[in-house]
Amino acid sequence: MGDITTGTDVVVIGGGPGGYVAAIRAAQRGLATTLVEKDHYGGACLNHGCIPSKAFITAADVADEAANATAMGVHADPEVDMGELAAWKDGVVDRLTGGVEQLCEANGVDLIEGTAAFEDEHTIRIAHGGEGQGMETVAFEQAIVATGSRPVEIPGFTFDDERVWSSRDALAAETVPDDLVVVGAGYIGMELSTTFAKLGADVTVVETLDDVLPAYEEDVSSVVRRRASDLGVDFAFGEGASGWEETADGRLTVRTETADGDESTYEADRVLVAVGREPVTDTLELDAIDLAPDENGFLRTDDRARTDLEHVFAVGDVAGEPMLAHKASAEGIVAAEVAAGENAAFDARTIPAAVFTDPEIATVGLTEAEAADAGFDPLVGEMPLRASGRALTMDETDGFVRIVAEADAGFVLGAQIVAPEASELIAEVALAVEMGARLEDLAGTIHTHPTLSEAVMEAAENALGEAIHTLNE
Amino acid sequence: MGDITTGTDVVVIGGGPGGYVAAIRAAQRGLATTLVEKDHYGGACLNHGCIPSKAFITAADVADEAANATAMGVHADPEVDMGELAAWKDGVVDRLTGGVEQLCEANGVDLIEGTAAFEDEHTIRIAHGGEGQGMETVAFEQAIVATGSRPVEIPGFTFDDERVWSSRDALAAETVPDDLVVVGAGYIGMELSTTFAKLGADVTVVETLDDVLPAYEEDVSSVVRRRASDLGVDFAFGEGASGWEETADGRLTVRTETADGDESTYEADRVLVAVGREPVTDTLELDAIDLAPDENGFLRTDDRARTDLEHVFAVGDVAGEPMLAHKASAEGIVAAEVAAGENAAFDARTIPAAVFTDPEIATVGLTEAEAADAGFDPLVGEMPLRASGRALTMDETDGFVRIVAEADAGFVLGAQIVAPEASELIAEVALAVEMGARLEDLAGTIHTHPTLSEAVMEAAENALGEAIHTLNE
């Protein structure tokens, strides 16, 4: 194929949840829209992030729950065939990425496969994959950069050895390693350690800090840490992974070092490095449009998702924290609508977040400490799951719902939930925060019995000093 | 024990979710409160309703999911030991009923075990259970009647034969019958048929109407019907159970009749009659206070939960539909606060309801037809689960989220959800209805990815003609 040049109103670079959502909305608004993706539609999220990880988690949970339900009279000895699991997961991913492609086409988005780079302020050059596939240039009025992020490597652990896994490699696994070392106890590290432990691996987590999930409060992360320990996950806190060697039988010895220089070693079949993600801008040739990432590599944007250039937007992981799919999509919508001339802006008060560990964690808005720092007089209510009828009938009583409000008028500021289905329960509190709801609104809304969401109501009642199922101090 | 007479501000008759919640709130408000329960604290809900049914459902689901997860590579051959399941369920019930007792005591409620009947407008007589236990009278200022409901019997099927089960008997089962006939395809009938089918019974459901769950829209109930069929549940629609005979080997032959008089028979080990519940007032000697139930047996109340007598309240199942635990508790709170002299009223706009079938159903507010009947111009949005990433990763794609709003300004009027965790997802929409939220509020609240609750947002977007993951006609 030779060079061709076409023109479009909006070019979207990157087909992840930031980019494809932006492209669909731009097309819905009547703009001629071209989406360029170098790899797979759906981006990290659908191909090697949110979706495959949740598929693995589902299967691991089904097996783990059945294996550990003797208390309720269920006896099973589940075996997980990792090859079959991987194939099913691939099927789920294919269906969703195929769906993204269809939705784009149905909405009239032009799809181009290839790697885009800026040529000048109104032109991109697209290098098609594969030899002899040639180049293509697209002239555009406006561009939306949605190139996402990739896993960070640490010194001594490049991802080119098949024994050194990024999260992407872990989610492409076709077998379960007998021994797995996980470097990093952030949310990706913890989701995957728990999952691989349930799938049968002996997991050791190496973390420089002294607890899992440092972004969360101690009583939140400790529930997950304890459960992971119960599943057999070992923790090496205060240790940083410094390198690895091959053993005689082709396995790995992972070396770690404490701040004081004490060394330890861990033998494993695989080492998963999950220490963070970094924005992807290096494929874009930003120089050509005189745009530079900030000191953390992100493209800075305003609340309209605009970069320093009026006609170039950036959304999703490449545009900064929190690096979450739903934040990427929400920004994608704003960018598309602004590009279409609408008066849109990213004005969500809050972005909920979930960690799909066991139990799940979900948070929204402010913690008690953050509320105090922000100058509020925080009023906090809690409902422990052990007082929840629904939790008891699920045999899942570790965790709690905490609601943070401000004492004056009782406006809901945030919530921290550690519970089965926490990721679903948080939706109600997110709506409460967005709507400017008060504790009485949560408490005064009738909640179905028996559900875990009653705990949201009870936590609000507890804050008001009116709980029925917990004692109000 | 001889007769004693004591005095109290408020006597609460019946310790179910209506009564115990009322008693705790009354005590919290400083009233001297006496709670009389003839049977078990927690009422039908904790002892032979909501809680034991959900405990059975959990275990049945854990086993069923593991047995049917070969698509995702999980191989298991779970066996359920019904005796162990029953013992675990009893433990859960004991823990919760014990909790109710503790909470009552911690709040200063006086507990009396026995059957209460009115002696005059300010006195009840309590007959203690067991021989020689004697009587007790309690003088009260105000009374809250929370005597609940019991399963309806149908002609030919009295619950005194051990082969004829009420829902209470079914939930006390220690073995799984090989063949089970279920009379009635309402929510209790459907929850229990699905559960017993998963536990290994061959289930036939006999229903005079021509579909399951007649209270729900056809596209809602059909999802549950199809899934039940897949589980092996047989349906005999258009047939009413007319009687039964013992077979030679001690089993049952259940006879049914169509409207045209055609007879059929079904052999079974047990027949579960789940055709409805009726309010319990016959133990109360209401004549003594000149109070009479209405033509359906309910005690009529105003929005302060007051009966025709200023100082006598009625809450929960005995006070009318919907017969749901959370409605009982909400009324209990109102009654207690009004009794304490507060300006409380039952002014919830909506009472959500859930059915714990497979998948779950949950509804709140108005359906499309109800909205039209109420004079609204209904605007409806839907998100099928097969378009939800989370549903795909759970291998659960039957069902949908439907949001009903009014077209003018987009105020949310209701929702019908058929999905895993529907009972939890409905909480967000209930809050939306109570808050007077618009479709844009649901659509504009960022929802965590990947979750089922995104489908609530997508359904709202679909109503607005702005969905990303479904096509907007």
Next chain:
Amino acid sequence: APVDESEPVVVTSEGGTTRERTLAMPATRRLARERDVDINDVPASEEREGEAFVTPADVEAYAESGGSAAERAN
């Protein structure tokens, strides 16, 4: 929340009599009861679903102005 702030509609009851139905958030209803105000008497600054929608501020304003239910009953 994306609340429509264009034009506050003041929906009052005709000729001083109370409305039959008022929409308000749970916290507002409770506030009204705590302030001993009949929510159906409170002048509404918004309208939803074609009916008066009373906000907490409406209740406070009305209560401050002395329009309590108890008084009216007297």
